[in-house]
Amino acid sequence: MSDLETFRAETRAWLDKNCPDSIRTPMPEREMPWGGRNAKYPNPDTKIWMDNMASRGWTAPTWPAEYGGGGLSKEENKVLQEELARIKARPALTSFGLWMLGPALLEFASEEQKKKYIGEIVRGEIRWCQGYSEPGAGSDLAGLQTKAEDKGDHYLVNGQKVWTSYADQCDWIFCLVRTDNSVKHDGISFLLIDMDDPGVEARPIKLISGSSPFCETFLTDVKVPKENLVGELNKGWTIAKRLLEHERSMISGMGMGAGAASMGGMEAVAKENFGTDGERIADPSIRSAIADHKMDQQAFGLTMKRASEQAKAGQGMGAAASMFKYYGTEVNKRRFELLLDVMGTQALGWEGEGFDSKELAVTRSWLRSKGNSIEGGTSEVQLNVIAKRVLGLPTA
Amino acid sequence: MSDLETFRAETRAWLDKNCPDSIRTPMPEREMPWGGRNAKYPNPDTKIWMDNMASRGWTAPTWPAEYGGGGLSKEENKVLQEELARIKARPALTSFGLWMLGPALLEFASEEQKKKYIGEIVRGEIRWCQGYSEPGAGSDLAGLQTKAEDKGDHYLVNGQKVWTSYADQCDWIFCLVRTDNSVKHDGISFLLIDMDDPGVEARPIKLISGSSPFCETFLTDVKVPKENLVGELNKGWTIAKRLLEHERSMISGMGMGAGAASMGGMEAVAKENFGTDGERIADPSIRSAIADHKMDQQAFGLTMKRASEQAKAGQGMGAAASMFKYYGTEVNKRRFELLLDVMGTQALGWEGEGFDSKELAVTRSWLRSKGNSIEGGTSEVQLNVIAKRVLGLPTA
Amino acid sequence: MAFVLSEEQTMLRDMAKQFFSEQVPVTNLRKLRDDESDDGFDRDVWKQIVELGFAGILIPEDLGGTGFGPMGIGIVMQEAGRTLAASPLYSTAILGAGMIMAAGSESQKKDLLPQVAAGELLLALAIDEANHHNPLNIAMTATKDGGDFVLNGEKRFVIDGHTADKLIVAARTSGTSGDAQGISTFLVDADTAGVSITRTLMVDTRNAANIAFDNVKIPAVALLGGLDAAYPELENVLDMGRVCLSAEMLGGIETVFDTTLTYLKERKQFDAIIGTFQALQHRAAEMFCEVEICQSVVLDALSALEERRNDIPRAASLAKARLSEASRLITNEGVQMHGGIGMTDAVDVGLFLKRARVQAQMLGDANFHRSRYADLGGY
């Protein structure tokens, strides 16, 4: 047996024993394994599964074992993911620490910092949120004003962050702060802040969709030890850019269509609502619009696939992330607009009687989709990036 | 009998006698009465009609009689136009002198200039063209570089104009020239130049539609007498702006749909090409697109009407000219695109067998329509004007 | 000149503008929502609306109304649209009173219209039975039973259905779904036995209901208009409803456009007012053109009603189709140009976005009216 085959056999046996049955079912949103100090586990198996996986470092399978990661090779990880998919296991840990902060720490942090924070992330002990945007610094992120003053052994932090995901439920926040007022990008540093520290307050923001996944986070005279600085002083923008690219490619995946799928396919809904003419949807405008949209979606999917194949072949597409962020989110918004056209009044409910849960979810997702072309860099910013970096159009 | 009734009776009698029969038929393009020194009259009645009308100043009915105009009141002119329409008389004179230069001269020129030029225009003796744009000054008209140097008793003019309509067939050109290099808008003057003068050369420009209604006009060491300056030195921009507004509103009328009408209505063509399903056009996408377009056209027409009613009531719409220029030309372009969709391959002929003359005219008009959103100020310039002057958006 | 308001109409507009902006600002709708108001509208506000004469604006003076006509109610709806004012004005004074005026007998008019004008009687028009408006597809039945009619079926998306005192119900007395012939309308007290009204909470925080009719027995005098023959009057009233709705949408569009323009002039990013960015300037200019065009089609459609022109259906479909698409464009651009703050409940633009979507669906969306416009054009 090859090493990989052995690994597969062992993994399968281990999963068989260590993955609880209830974890092999679709995950309701309330059972999302965010971890953290104040985590609640409506299903106790969630915690058991997280701990089991973390004990092998498999919540972060390819991170170095020395810091608590799984230390797996690419090939081994592929096997692990296949085996997890085979038993339909839920993710053991969903966390901004895993997706965003961890990779940045592994690239930019000091040895001590890696030792301290990576393990906490892998074990789901600390739930992280991201403190980037500010009320006056949205698209122009580098215009941020939250100030960290050097007070000898600590920084004194004052300012306000906004769009911090679930900050009201998080333990720590990784922040961009201004450490030099005289320059823009080169006066920004990357700081880790314990949200239990005095002076940190998070207030949920209510969105038009009715949910509150984001907070405003106020930082008032917060004392942050100097060892919480990641990377060099005033070099935080480098780290930020890396994280932003990552975020953009995460969001652009939205173009590929979960939301509408929950309704069993737009064509089916349209046939039900408008009747059929042979095989065709009886309303020709709706039929046309659906075909247009599906062509759009297929074409976008093919382009994502092409980019990935070309990347593997070493032929970069150039600022592909911006293009996908732009196009993917715009396609996603159009999909929901169209889905609402197809569903008519049944997609216009808010709550209560008269609508089933899938219908109500479509309404909320439609509203939520409007933010896709704003968060993680607006469509306008992506178009700027394409125009300048890819097309080489000059600046005035 | 009221004065107006008397006037109507007299006019009718006069027209009866003085409007040749052949002039009461639709006008082929080659019989357009442009006038001028080198005018050709394939139909001699054209010239008779022009002279008859000019003898009463009725080629320019409301211009002051002292300069050769008709001196009619608004009400009398209305009667005249009604009587002309009644007998389906062709225009007696079509000319940039009438449409553009004349009104500007009446407003800005000296007494001597009015005496000299207005009469020539009214009588169709001189055919004028407009020398505004230059190869480097299109949208940015005020960036023009054609230079007029003060040489004591004359200006020495050097430069190149472009988009001069029919310059190769014209006698005189009214030009914007630079008389001061140190300022932009305030260094421009308005000059009248005899195209027979040495140093003036006009070369037709071939358009994508195959026709050549415009020329490049080269001015090389042309000596222009000082009395040919209209208005004050360096104040030509004021005159130019007035003329541009006028031009914009002329072009925006295009949205209202001559071209397609020649095909007997898009719906009829579509029914013929795609068949019918009851009363409906059998191809639902084409039907939908036609409805969209006709709604667009109706809505635009209503807006033009509203603007005119509001203007009469003293409620200006503000930069309406820019809005109409923008919207009207875009609607017109879309109409031709749609008409080509409807007509299919029969709208793709260039000449020769296989296409009738109406079909060939559609192809050429489609190509010509592309220029509508460029000439007389591009769509981009109109949007700039709306953004800044109407909406008050700030400049960077 | 149809496109220029008369002095009287200008005064009405100014009065309505002042009333809605001062007495019924958007915070009024927020309060109804946050307090989970049972009515879904403010009875005090309704009283004021009645006092201003708006409830009777279509009703002749001899029946207690102010007789300002369609142009008048359009002007009021536009101003109501600017602040998302929730009230029974649309369901009662336009659709309800309109249907009674169009189809009612003299005694029905004399009995009911003064009550409407006095704000004492709330009405709702029950038409739709599916996810999409299509009044020809009425399948609900009204069967003769001696001197009575018996209603069976279900109505959906009945605007203000849960607060109406009387429902005006379109049902089939003959024919089948798809036929214009065979549709009759009935006046049904909301508390009649067999009528079950379920309020549906909509995304725009306005009022609608699903209503089931289970062997609902009503007397023959409840018939409103001719037996089997109500469709022509119904369509006229629906067209009036579509035009007034377009006027309301226009008010919403204008508010969003104005608000967004103000934001573009204030918000700074990249050390610049974002309104200096040309890409946004051009999009704003395009929106401006769209708003102007919307104003034209709404005014023209109101004039068509006012002057009883014979192209009312075409003008109504043009207005409703155009406003449905324009409000989609402008509310979406409004959110996008506001950026993150536009996604929050704290600013109003999201409320307008939600309302625009419901309005677009009411009495036929852009698809429906585009097709109708083509049918009316004979192609």
Next chain:
Amino acid sequence: MAFVLSEEQTMLRDMAKQFFSEQVPVTNLRKLRDDESDDGFDRDVWKQIVELGFAGILIPEDLGGTGFGPMGIGIVMQEAGRTLAASPLYSTAILGAGMIMAAGSESQKKDLLPQVAAGELLLALAIDEANHHNPLNIAMTATKDGGDFVLNGEKRFVIDGHTADKLIVAARTSGTSGDAQGISTFLVDADTAGVSITRTLMVDTRNAANIAFDNVKIPAVALLGGLDAAYPELENVLDMGRVCLSAEMLGGIETVFDTTLTYLKERKQFDAIIGTFQALQHRAAEMFCEVEICQSVVLDALSALEERRNDIPRAASLAKARLSEASRLITNEGVQMHGGIGMTDAVDVGLFLKRARVQAQMLGDANFHRSRYADLGGY
């Protein structure tokens, strides 16, 4: 990896790129036009194309071809599209040879394909009979007459019809317009008695013809493929034609986009390079996305042909619909962004605009393919 060219394919592309840009630049088309060429293509250029092996690119090596397959011919067409190269390549090597390969008997293949590969035989496929492509609507008849067939009817918009030596004619041997069953294809010498060919001068200066068939008698051996049963093969060949045409359109789009981008970087107005204006930057960025997407759908459709995937029709309709719309957008933007100069015959963008419009109409426009895509999706 379908989206990454192999080394061999890359070499082919480089060769084709060099050939067309150096030997058949846009000036070649201008010359054909201005000289009023009778052929409408340059016989010397065609000879070179044949020598490069492009004429036999779909034909197996044992029949004299180079056997590079659909991906190969797609690559060549894309490069030809960049310079608007006029040649019989599309009509002869793709549609003509494709149909013989798909439906021909062994002897037909052996007889004809080597001649095609050698550039000695020009072909044209005669399908359309109306203003819009719709291959099911073939009404032209082929009637049995002893051992012969007699053809009657008219074909329109036959690409390269006036220079073809042999026509491949789709006609009805049974059934009626609208049926797939009953369509047969025939090889007809262009000089057969009763065939009248009228060249139509198109807006794109390329070649097409209307062809009338008046009691044209052809022998039974002229039948290409099964009697009554040619439609499936015909559709396969049409799909290949649509995909290759999309590849050609892609080349055109790329040229226009590149040229326009260059112009944006050079042209000055208002004391600034116009490429600094954000509104133009955003539109250029949107065009960039569109070009990228076009590249994906064309490559995918070529792969589908290459790999004989069973979703060829869907991929072909996706590509043809997308490219038809994208080329409309990009050529129009190209003219507009060039401003006045874009309206003149002196620059090339107008030639691309004209060509794009004809390409859009060939073998089905965006409307046709959108509807087909929906049909293939079962809705």
